[in-house]
Amino acid sequence: MNKKCLVSIAIITSIFANAVYAQNQVGSMNTFYGEIGFSPIDLAGAGGDTKPYGIRFLIGNELHRNLGLDVLYTTTVAKDSRPGYDASFSGFGVFLKPKYAIIEGTEIFARLGVLRADITASNKGSDLGSDIAYGVGIQTNLTKTVYGQFDFMHSYDRDNVYAKGFTVSVGTRF
Numbered sequence: 001m002n003k004k005c006l007v008s009i010a011i012i013t014s015i016f017a018n019a020v021y022a023q024n025q026v027g028s029m030n031t032f033y034g035e036i037g038f039s040p041i042d043l044a045g046a047g048g049d050t051k052p053y054g055i056r057f058l059i060g061n062e063l064h065r066n067l068g069l070d071v072l073y074t075t076t077v078a079k080d081s082r083p084g085y086d087a088s089f090s091g092f093g094v095f096l097k098p099k100y101a102i103i104e105g106t107e108i109f110a111r112l113g114v115l116r117a118d119i120t121a122s123n124k125g126s127d128l129g130s131d132i133a134y135g136v137g138i139q140t141n142l143t144k145t146v147y148g149q150f151d152f153m154h155s156y157d158r159d160n161v162y163a164k165g166f167t168v169s170v171g172t173r174f
Contacts, residue, residue, distance in 0.1 A: 031062035035149065037169025039074065043087050045121060045161035050087045053078040056167055060097065068097035070111060074155070089163050091117040091155055093133055105141040109151075110134070117156040117163060131156045137167075145173045 035058040043050050058072040072095070076088035095113030102108055115133035120126045137151025149169045156163040 031173075033060050033062070033068075033171050033173045034058065035060075035169045035171035037149070037167040039165045039167035041074075041076070041089050041155075041163055041165040043089055043119060043121075043161075043163050045087075045119070045127070048082075048085065050080040050082070050085070050121075052076045052080045052086075052088055054089060054165070056169065058169070058171070066099055068099065068109075070095040070097050070113070085122050087119065087121040089117065089119050089155075091115045091133075091163070093155070095133070099139075106138065107140075108136070108138050110136050111151070111153065115155050119156065119161055119163060127159065127161050129156075129158050131158050139171075142170075147171050147173075 035056070037056040037058070039054045039056055040051050041054045043052065053076070054074050055077045056072055056074040058070055060068050060070040062068050071093070073090075073092050075090040079086040079088055093113050093115030095111040097109050097111050099107045099109035112132075112134050114130055116128075116130045118126060118128045133153060133155045135151050135153035137149055139147055139149040141147050147170070149171060150166070151169075152164070152166050154162075154164045
């Protein structure tokens with residue numbers, strides 16, 4: 001097995017172990033959250049650089065006050081087309097989200113996980129694969145159940161093709 005596969009297995013095993021532990025610790029406390037975000041995606045590859053716009057849907061569970069588990073899906077909603085070239089991106093990932101409150105109602109966080117990406121370019125075809133993905137961000141409460149978030153994610157980097165970008169999102173706890 002290659003190194004990325006072993007890291008992926010270790011992350012997924014850790015996620016499930018933490019989820020089981022958290023369920024025993026949290027009990028009936030409602031700790032789920034959902035987000036929708038807008039993201040200009042930087043794509044680069046053999047055909048050049050392009051910046052399609054994406055939308056991200058995320059569902060998560062707070063395993064501990066300093067650790068979350070996020071599942072997200074990102075897809076292109078508007079291609080950055082140039083004459084003879086356009087590209088799109090979609091991805092599905094699972095992430096651990098360690099976080100730390102810097103002041104009441106505002107926290108910084110990181111994400112580390114695995115993302116399965118499908119990158120399509122008009123001159124190169126499709127590139128489908130999984131990669132370790134990571135990011136950092138800040139989140140602040142707007143109301144008791146609604147929050148705003150700004151983050152940067154490096155989603156994919158394989159075979160001289162990469163995807164990364166900033167996302168502005170709004171989320172709610174339920």
